[in-house]
Amino acid sequence: xxxxxxxxxxxxxxxxxxxxxxxxxxxxxxxxxxxxxxxxxxxxxxxxxxxxxxxxxxxxxxxxxxxxxxxxxxxxxxxxxxxxxxxxxxxxxxxxxxxxxxxxxxxxxxxxxxxxxxxxxxxxxxxxxxxxxxxxxxxxxxxxxxxxxxxxxxxxxxxxxxxxxxxxxxxxxxxxxxxxxxxxxxxxxxxxxxxxxxxxxxxxxxxxxxxxxxxxxxxxxxxxxxxxxxxxxxxxxxxxxxxxxxxx
Amino acid sequence: xxxxxxxxxxxxxxxxxxxxxxxxxxxxxxxxxxxxxxxxxxxxxxxxxxxxxxxxxxxxxxxxxxxxxxxxxxxxxxxxxxxxxxxxxxxxxxxxxxxxxxxxxxxxxxxxxxxxxxxxxxxxxxxxxxxxxxxxxxxxxxxxxxxxxxxxxxxxxxxxxxxxxxxxxxxxxxxxxxxxxxxxxxxxxxxxxxxxxxxxxxxxxxxxxxxxxxxxxxxxxxxxxxxxxxxxxxxxxxxxxxxxxxxxxxxxxxxxxxx
Numbered sequence: 037x038x039x040x041x042x043x044x045x046x047x048x049x050x051x052x053x054x055x056x057x058x059x060x061x062x063x064x065x066x067x068x069x070x071x072x073x074x075x076x077x078x079x080x081x082x083x084x085x086x087x088x089x090x091x092x093x094x095x096x097x098x099x100x101x102x103x104x105x106x107x108x109x110x111x112x113x114x115x116x117x118x119x120x121x122x123x124x125x126x127x128x129x130x131x132x133x134x135x136x137x138x139x140x141x142x143x144x145x146x147x148x149x150x151x152x153x154x155x156x157x158x159x160x161x162x163x164x165x166x167x168x169x170x171x172x173x174x175x176x177x178x179x180x181x182x183x184x185x186x187x188x189x190x191x192x193x194x195x196x197x198x199x200x201x202x203x204x205x206x207x208x209x210x211x212x213x214x215x216x217x218x219x220x221x222x223x224x225x226x227x228x229x230x231x232x233x234x235x236x237x238x239x240x241x242x243x244x245x246x247x248x249x250x251x252x253x254x255x256x257x258x259x260x261x262x263x264x265x266x267x268x269x270x271x272x273x274x275x276x277x278x279x280x281x282x283x284x
Numbered sequence: 285x286x287x288x289x290x291x292x293x294x295x296x297x298x299x300x301x302x303x304x305x306x307x308x309x310x311x312x313x314x315x316x317x318x319x320x321x322x323x324x325x326x327x328x329x330x331x332x333x334x335x336x337x338x339x340x341x342x343x344x345x346x347x348x349x350x351x352x353x354x355x356x357x358x359x360x361x362x363x364x365x366x367x368x369x370x371x372x373x374x375x376x377x378x379x380x381x382x383x384x385x386x387x388x389x390x391x392x393x394x395x396x397x398x399x400x401x402x403x404x405x406x407x408x409x410x411x412x413x414x415x416x417x418x419x420x421x422x423x424x425x426x427x428x429x430x431x432x433x434x435x436x437x438x439x440x441x442x443x444x445x446x447x448x449x450x451x452x453x454x455x456x457x458x459x460x461x462x463x464x465x466x467x468x469x470x471x472x473x474x475x476x477x478x479x480x481x482x483x484x485x486x487x488x489x490x491x492x493x494x495x496x497x498x499x500x501x502x503x504x505x506x507x508x509x510x511x512x513x514x515x516x517x518x519x520x521x522x523x524x525x526x527x528x529x530x531x532x533x534x535x536x537x538x539x540x541x542x543x
Contacts, residue, residue: 123411
């Protein structure tokens with residue numbers, strides 16, 4: 037079981053965002069994609085679940101090419117590959133429990149009552165059960181993120197994509213989310229791809245890291261490889277220095 | 285870029301927009317027939333589209349009714365010094381053409397902008413992507429409730445718009461031109477064809493405004509600037525759709541019911 041990107045290319049109009057991007061993610065791995073804002077990290081992971089389509093190249097999930105599937109064929113991919121979005125993306129018109137129940141109703145075809153019952157159990161795992169009947173705007177960012185994670189995990193996916201999961205969270209909530217991601221990999225065997233800028237997350241829980249720069253893979257390796265590399269662009273990024281060769 | 289290529293690009297853009305709107309209409313109708321209907325969402329949208337537009341449509345159509353009758357009477361007096369058929373003529377043109385069309389143009393600005401802004405915001409904050417991740421079709425979840433709510437409420441609002449414009453016109457005729465209420469309330473020129481054409485327009489506008497606006501909203505890209513563009517585009521496109529529909533329904537109406 038693995039994820040493989042091969043020579044993926046994506047442009048929006050005349051702006052080429054990704055050019056010949058390729059790497060593989062192993063089963064149970066906690067894989068981080070890093071890079072400056074606007075470099076195409078979120079764009080890249082959205083290709084895996086069909087929210088964007090590549091202009092060139094191929095993407096494989098469990099050995100099956102998914103880059104050419106239709107919207108309907110992607111339904112089965114989205115059952116085993118969930119995504120936690122940067123903005124939580126809970127639906128304001130639904131309660132937290134209804135938000136979590138939605139994938140159960142659509143993917144598993146559960147009835148409203150059964151889906152809500154299971155949603156409550158899922159909310160319990162992220163310590164949000166007492167807020168089951170609250171509407172998302174009534175909750176803080178960290179709480180919304182936890183509900184979004186519960187929703188993403190309702191279908192017991194084998195792969196989870198996290199798009200900047202700790203952005204806008206306080207340090208304690210951020211480390212809790214890190215811990216949750218690591219536990220998913222270690223205890224449940226979930227393969228996680230995490231898009232992040234958060235250096236503490238990156239060097240705290242990543243198994244391997246891929247750095248994107250100017251649409252290409254600049255470096256691929258373990259956190260130790262990144263800390264010991266001589267590449268001035270990588271060093272500038274991971275040390276968060278304003279001065280250096282990196283063009284943003 | 286020369287004039288020819290600029291014109292060509294504009295034609296391609298317009299053609300693509302029309303194709304996308306027609307596709308959205310077809311998908312919406314398919315989900316109306318086969319998809320699930322979220323009653324709570326439909327009722328909520330009926331409140332948003334209908335109840336919250338009543339004051340706006342009452343005030344605007346009230347003033348428009350006064351202006352129409354005032355100007356019509358002034359023009360008529362230049363030709364004949366008799367306004368006994370003012371109410372009858374005004375009633376016919378209001379029921380057949382102007383009431384629904386002017387009211388729909390007003391609604392396109394309020395309802396169309398609201399739908400495009402709401403859906404556009406959901407696109408840029410990735411809520412629409414999240415829906416797709418749940419295997420929920422955004423058309424089924426977002427467009428169908430607004431479409432059904434608009435079909436009912438736009439129809440009711442446009443009928444109300446005609447009533448308001450007629451009454452305000454009647455008061456204007458009485459106050460300014462001394463036309464008696466009973467003389468004005470003359471429906472002898474209104475026949476079944478006028479009513480059928482008018483009601484057909486109400487239904488058509490009720491369907492067109494949410495479909496065009498939702499399509500614009502779902503096509504949003506970029507951040508808040510994109511939502512702004514989508515909203516502007518929704519108002520312009522919905523208004524255009526109303527005018528185009530008015531032309532075609534009126535044309536067919538005059539062929540079927542020459543009146």
